[in-house]
Amino acid sequence: xxxxxxxxxxxxxxxxxxxxxxxxxxxxxxxxxxxxxxxxxxxxxxxxxxxxxxxxxxxxxxxxxxxxxxxxxxxxxxxxxxxxxxxxxxxxxxxxxxxxxxxxxxxxxxxxxxxxxxxxxxxxxxxxxxxxxxxxxxxxxxxxxxxxxxxxxxxxxxxxxxxxxxxxxxxxxxxxxxxxxxxxxxxxxxxxxxxxxxxxxxxxxxxxxxxxxxxxxxxxxxxxxxxxxxxxxxxxxxxxxxxxxxx
Numbered sequence: 001x002x003x004x005x006x007x008x009x010x011x012x013x014x015x016x017x018x019x020x021x022x023x024x025x026x027x028x029x030x031x032x033x034x035x036x037x038x039x040x041x042x043x044x045x046x047x048x049x050x051x052x053x054x055x056x057x058x059x060x061x062x063x064x065x066x067x068x069x070x071x072x073x074x075x076x077x078x079x080x081x082x083x084x085x086x087x088x089x090x091x092x093x094x095x096x097x098x099x100x101x102x103x104x105x106x107x108x109x110x111x112x113x114x115x116x117x118x119x120x121x122x123x124x125x126x127x128x129x130x131x132x133x134x135x136x137x138x139x140x141x142x143x144x145x146x147x148x149x150x151x152x153x154x155x156x157x158x159x160x161x162x163x164x165x166x167x168x169x170x171x172x173x174x175x176x177x178x179x180x181x182x183x184x185x186x187x188x189x190x191x192x193x194x195x196x197x198x199x200x201x202x203x204x205x206x207x208x209x210x211x212x213x214x215x216x217x218x219x220x221x222x223x224x225x226x227x228x229x230x231x232x233x234x235x236x237x238x239x240x241x242x243x244x245x246x247x
Contacts, residue, residue: 046130056240059225073192079112084162088118090129114145119152159189183210197240204242211246219245
């Protein structure tokens, strides 16, 4: 099976690259390296998002569209949509989010550019998170979009301003005081929409409480991906299970 590429991109002739194979989710994929191929070199490779995370992420993004959440997001004076990915870890979902932002936001509603700031208290570039490779991936495939990873201790400092924030899996039922400060610093810095996704209902309620403390409008729902009974017994814990939309 061919390696999944950003939709709308065309590979150079296969003879121009050299192949490798990878087993993922029970499928065998061919990866090609070289100019115009899946990756320019082996040093650029990063593992893709597994189905257990990819599929609920796709369902979450569909909810955003259905609810009209992308309307009226504030832009900076240059027409740039500022996107935040706090406590991002390795950000396995990055290819999905980049494609979604490129096709649903860039060039729409006055969005001329997209700037993504992904951060974590740890440097996941040193922990197998492929931060540098993912920055290059966005530069290579998405004109008008930039991605930067950095370390931020969000319990101590306020997040830089953002229009759209994706905050995935705050494990906020432990170290509650720490997570209250982190979520406060993230939500208060979001001028448009903050999307928080949690593993369980208790975490969701905690996030709702922080949003209400800040006087924000809060909407929450279960990820429709898990409405299908065949998906309920999948990943443990269930990724992106409860969705909280904070404005």
